[in-house]
Amino acid sequence: MGGHHRQLPTAADFTLKSDSLLHKLPVIGGIIGLAGIGGAVAMGGGFHDKQFAYSYLTAFMYWLSIALGALFFVMIQFATRAGWSVLVRRVAETVAATLPVFVLLFIPVILSMHTLYHHWLEPNGDPLILKKSGYLNEPFFLGRAAFYLLSWSALAWYFRSHSTRQDQTGDLEHTRLMQARSYPAIAIFALTITFAAIDWMKSLDPHWYSTMWGIYYFAGGMIGFFTFFGLVILAMTRKGADAFHGAVTTEHRHDIGKYTFGFVVFWAYIAFSQYFLIWYGSIPEETIWFQHRQHGGWENLGYALIFGHFVLPFFFLLSRHVKRNRVAYALGALWLLGIHYVDLYFNIMPVGSAHFAPHAVDALSMVGVGGIFVATFAALMTRSAIVPLRDPRLPESFRFENF
Amino acid sequence: MSQPSKVYGLLAEFETPAGVYHACETVRDAGYTRWDSLTPFPVHGLDKAMGLKRSPLPWVTLVMGLTGASSAMALQWWVGAIEYKMVISGKPLFAWQPSIPITFELGVIFAVFGTLFGLLHLCRLPRFHHPLFSSARFDRVTDDRFFIAIESDDPKYDPIATRSLLESAGASAVELVEDRDEG
Known part of the structure; x- marks a missing residue:
């Protein structure tokens, strides 16, 4: 029941204790990350090796999608002036604030770009590719990549730095600015994520067309973010070590669960629409993309996606009890984080090989990029309070309840 | 009286x-x-x-949604593959791919009407x-x-x-x- 008169929290209540896991993760994650990427390069046989290039790109796109999902979530909270999410928003702001590190993580992609994008880097007189060379050429590609990565980094830091500065001053101007800037920021985000997905993943196969591609990557990434977010919140509110001291409740987790469920449906809608339009049009240069993925073991991943990325999570997360139950939601979230990787694997890897053949370099790249991502996230988490202490809607978030 | x-x-x-x-x-x-x-x-x-x-209402929604979705799929199969066999632009008589939009729509509309009338019934409306x-x-x-x-x-x-x-x-x-x- 409402009407509790809580004291507004102080920085001391919502600062991580020095023995918390997040204080250890920067070092652990950093070591695992560097070892993973180093191992992937060594085992894969260098940056020009096909196995390394494709495995690394999949891992890079995977972790990037989670960070981008966080950025979108934060911007949507300001655009909608959401009250419920204030207590957990700092965690999302911090996930998004890892985006500058992806500038560095993109370097191996550049180093292996002649392996990944040789179709359009060396057109060999292919008339279709030559027509596209005004867009698909090396300097413009690198310039665009710099633009995407720098705009995401700038947006993520803009929101996080205003939010953390408000912790000190309590100035409402920060909230007003972030609200006003969130709308153009969402437009920039929508365009950059679409073009980045086209540049980095779709141009692997430059003969193929799909206008759903950008939103498809976004949809999967949102699931990746909400499940990662939900798991971090679960870990931070575990019994006996609740960093939020009971302030983050089942109600907040329920809403994260609803978002997860919503994007499971959204992903299925986008994935099916892409397939359906290509099926109906039945134009060889479009259907070849799915044709290739219906052979050589890739078809099993396709079925895994239909059932594991939509049917099962849909009926599982449909229940209110599952979204509110710690163990059930954690299981669903781990499953979805795994299947999100299968999704990107199914999209990227078949370009490089006719047969489904998982390789240790896949796992090393995932652990490598993931280690750096988690290390950065943890390091940033320890640098400020874990909730926006003086956000004007914080009291609303304390009182939040679902009907 | x-x-x-x-x-x-x-x-x-x-x-x-x-x-x-x-x-x-x-x-x-x-x-x-x-x-x-x-x-x-x-x-x-x-x-x-x-x-x-x-409230038992979500169960009404679920059952009605599944009823709508399965009857839509069944109707399209029966019409296309049994009763009016017509080949249109080289497509199979029945395929699940083009049947999904109708299945989705009917699933939604059954679920919505089930929820609305179920709610009225549970609230003993109209009166x-x-x-x-x-x-x-x-x-x-x-x-x-x-x-x-x-x-x-x-x-x-x-x-x-x-x-x-x-x-x-x-x-x-x-x-x-x-x-x-x-x-």
Whole structure:
């Protein structure tokens, strides 16, 4: 029941204790990350090796999608002036604030770009590719990549730095600015994520067309973010070590669960629409993309996606009890984080090989990029309070309840 | 035709959301089953204070949604592959891919109508009159007063004990409501 008169929290209540896991993760994650990427390069046989290039790109796109999902979530909270999410928003702001590190993580992609994008880097007189060379050429590609990565980094830091500065001053101007800037920021985000997905993943196969591609990557990434977010919140509110001291409740987790469920449906809608339009049009240069993925073991991943990325999570997360139950939601979230990787694997890897053949370099790249991502996230988490202490809607978030 | 007026039940008025909230807990703990709370706006947690169980409505939605989806798929299969076999632009007589949009639409519309009519049924709507409307005091339920109504056919209902329960729960007024045939 409402009407509790809580004291507004102080920085001391919502600062991580020095023995918390997040204080250890920067070092652990950093070591695992560097070892993973180093191992992937060594085992894969260098940056020009096909196995390394494709495995690394999949891992890079995977972790990037989670960070981008966080950025979108934060911007949507300001655009909608959401009250419920204030207590957990700092965690999302911090996930998004890892985006500058992806500038560095993109370097191996550049180093292996002649392996990944040789179709359009060396057109060999292919008339279709030559027509596209005004867009698909090396300097413009690198310039665009710099633009995407720098705009995401700038947006993520803009929101996080205003939010953390408000912790000190309590100035409402920060909230007003972030609200006003969130709308153009969402437009920039929508365009950059679409073009980045086209540049980095779709141009692997430059003969193929799909206008759903950008939103498809976004949809999967949102699931990746909400499940990662939900798991971090679960870990931070575990019994006996609740960093939020009971302030983050089942109600907040329920809403994260609803978002997860919503994007499971959204992903299925986008994935099916892409397939359906290509099926109906039945134009060889479009259907070849799915044709290739219906052979050589890739078809099993396709079925895994239909059932594991939509049917099962849909009926599982449909229940209110599952979204509110710690163990059930954690299981669903781990499953979805795994299947999100299968999704990107199914999209990227078949370009490089006719047969489904998982390789240790896949796992090393995932652990490598993931280690750096988690290390950065943890390091940033320890640098400020874990909730926006003086956000004007914080009291609303304390009182939040679902009907 | 004149009928002797029946007693609908007791209507108790409260001045604050907190007042009606705690009174609901009292009535719930006293074991009443046929009663309701009426407020001008949703009061957080009132369902828990009343001891309400989860509504069965989501199950109606689920069953109706699945019925709609499966009948849409079955209809398209029957029309395309059995009754009107026509090959259109080289496509198979029946395929699941183009059938999904209709399946989705019918699933949604069945689920929506199931929810709407299920809700009306559970709320015993439509009805044109309710005995509580005969109370002048009750007009303020859309403004600034909070009410609990206990029906006389509740097994625990007793004209005197129930009234004193409501009064001790902090009601600012308790009145008897008759179930008149307004003819």
